[in-house]
Amino acid sequence: MxxxxxxxxxxxxxxxxxxxxxxxxxxxxxxxxxxxxxxxxxxxxxxxxxxxxxxxxxxxxxxxxCIYFCGNSLGLQPRAVPEFIQTQLDTWSTIGVHGHFRQLEDSPLSQWQLLAEHAAARCAPIVGAATSEVAIMGTLTMNLHLLMASFYLPTATKNKIILDWKAFPSDHFAIESQIRGHGYNPDDAMTVIGPEEGEYEVSTESILKVIDEHASTAALILLPGIQYYTGQLFDIKTVTAYAQSKGLIVGWDLAHAAGNVPLQLHDWNVDFAAWCTYKYMNAGPGSIAGLYVHERHGTVDYSQDAQKPVFRHRLSGWYGGDQAGRMNMDNHFRPSPGASGYQVSNPSVIDLASLCGALSVFNQTxxxxxxxxxxxxxxxxxxxxxxxxxxxxxxxxxxxxxxxxxxxxxxxxxxxxxxxxxxxxxxxxxxxxxxxxxxxxxxxxxxxxxxxxxxxxxxxxxxxxxxxxxx
Ligand SMILES: Cc1ncc(COP(=O)(O)O)c(C=O)c1O
Missing domain, CATH: 3.90.1150.10 (Aspartate Aminotransferase, domain 1)
Structure with a gap:
């Protein structure tokens, strides 16, 4: 694409x-x-x-x-999905553990160790990001938690999170628990943006106004790219630029936007975003999710000390480790540069195969x-x-x-x-x-x-x- x-x-x-x-x-x-x-x-x-x-x-x-108008909830099954999954089952049944590092000729999929990056490369153009800014992992709410662990860094005076009036309940719970986990009170630290009385659309002006009002006490703004209830698409570019100019970190839940509307996450300078792949990307119920972090948050700097790289704080696991040293088992975390350094676990290759099958359709257009x-x-x-x-x-x-x-x-x-x-x-x-x-x-x-x-x-x-x- x-x-x-x-x-x-x-x-x-x-x-x-x-x-x-x-x-x-x-x-x-x-x-x-x-x-x-x-x-x-x-x-x-x-x-x-x-x-x-x-x-x-x-x-x-x-x-x-049937007439199926429910792709906002669960996309229909691309014929490529069972084919890709079967390929993966065949790989597993024929070469077992060697599937991790052996690239099979004629397979549409890569060796398992590289499959998440293979999927990220196919997902990146859909969200307007560089491949290195996308990681395919986990699920949407889990990824939001992981991202907030990195990007929500509250202080005694700046600890609010600005969210949408109809944030999806899972986002609401995630935000609430992050605030509590840092020892703050959600009643004080959750600032909600909503429409005028009797209306449903939230104007960009009103979002900017709330940002103005709370900029000195807010640490993060986390909004949906498209609101699940009303279907409103927010002006991601304008809101991101404005909130950043006021010192906020800006994240987006793109569950209803990814694969639905064109996005330019990198060019819009978005700090982080997360999405699921079972709606417009058609990868199947509960399928493996995606996240984006801007390249500036993925740098790994060895210039001060070759043994102690400097990188943005994250909740780490071995799959965030640089591929060259991932299997060294030496307890020194050297993250992969970019979003893949935010990975935690060995991802399900069956899930990845399903997503790659679904994206093979997208990648034809x-x-x-x-x-x-x-x-x-x-x-x-x-x-x-x-x-x-x-x-x-x-x-x-x-x-x-x-x-x-x-x-x-x-x-x-x-x-x-x-x-x-x-x-x-x-x-x-x-x-x-x-x-x-x-x-x-x-x-x-x-x-x-x-x-x-x-x-x-x-x-x-x-x-x-x-x-x-x-x-
Ligand atoms: C906007 C939005 N955020 C979060 C979620 C929760 O997603 P998950 O269960 O994959 O974590 C959904 C699920 O539909 C959603 O629509």
Missing amino acids: GSIGTEDLQRTEKPTFPGEANTLEYAKSLDSKDHLRLFRQQFKIPSKPNIKATKLVKQEQSDDP SMSSLRLKSVSITAYLEFLLLFNTDAPTRAFRIITPSNHEARGTQLSVLLKPGRLEILMEMLDEAGIVVDKRKPNVIRVTPVPLYNTYEEVWRFVQIFKKALERCE
Whole structure:
């Protein structure tokens, strides 16, 4: 995947649609022009009968695919994933422990000792980082803890962490426990950024204002790149630069942004970031995660003392050790330069194979190409939702920003009370998968790699019927 001109991508025009776009024919015509349409074949799309299965199904029972708009939660399975995993199982069963250091000809994967770096190289362009700034390891919340162990260095006067009003609960717990672990009180040290009363979108101005107010007492700002509940994409570049200019360390949880929107973590000078790979990267439930640290935080300096390198504090383990000396077993920690020096343990090669399989699909395209369709298909969903319902009596509100530059591919729809269960029942009946966030929000996510405009059109027909039934 080539380098991504994110500045240009963010400016991708949001398309407008004529009234006749509200037809199945129009949706199909959009599909026929879709530059990514062939990617769908690279995924296993559950069938309508299978998606309701309560028994393990080994064979597809039908070729009638469900409509899957849940990639914001768990991406669908790329066909490459079982192939890559099988390759790894074959390697293990044929050469056993030699798989650690022996590169097999014809394998799409590297020897196990280099596999995390191999995966990092494939992930780095997706997040706009150098390969050496990415480590593939652990899970998202664990990585956030490890990163905070390095980057949250509170003092008696500067110990606050600024976070988002709807930080994912796991992030909230992680932040709370880090603060407690340092002996501070989360009630005093957690500063929350939120929208205006009755609103959902958090303006960049209000974030900068909170930074101004708390800069002298805050040590860290940790925000989501995309907010899981509203789908809002924050202005990572502006917030990062501003917070750093006020002396804060800046970290981002990119669970909903990585693989969804173009990112330029290095150029935006982000200090650290972490993401999971089971959403837009499609590597499977609970799959191995990714983290980024800017190159300046990964330096290992031997200039003062060849035996005692100087490097940023981290919670260490042997896999953070330089590969040349990792197996020396001499109890001298010499970290690998870059993000790989933040690794702790021997990673699961099965997990890494799954991720590499998933990324092999991404690596056939680019984030700019994905972004083009993402902006368009989400705008089409928004258009159909609004076109098919009368504004004065509309029983829902789209709480994702209408500005496409402030969102990814997900739309969050807030329903008036009493509609959610009926809607979910009817969608389920029709073999359409979206997710709900109680009490009244559904998140609908057309993923550019495998969803179609026709599916968007079909979803909106059921959505409309469900709301009519509720009236
Ligand atoms: C924004 C965000 N942060 C953190 C998490 C927790 O991730 P994990 O369970 O992989 O640590 C999730 C999970 O969906 C998430 O959406």
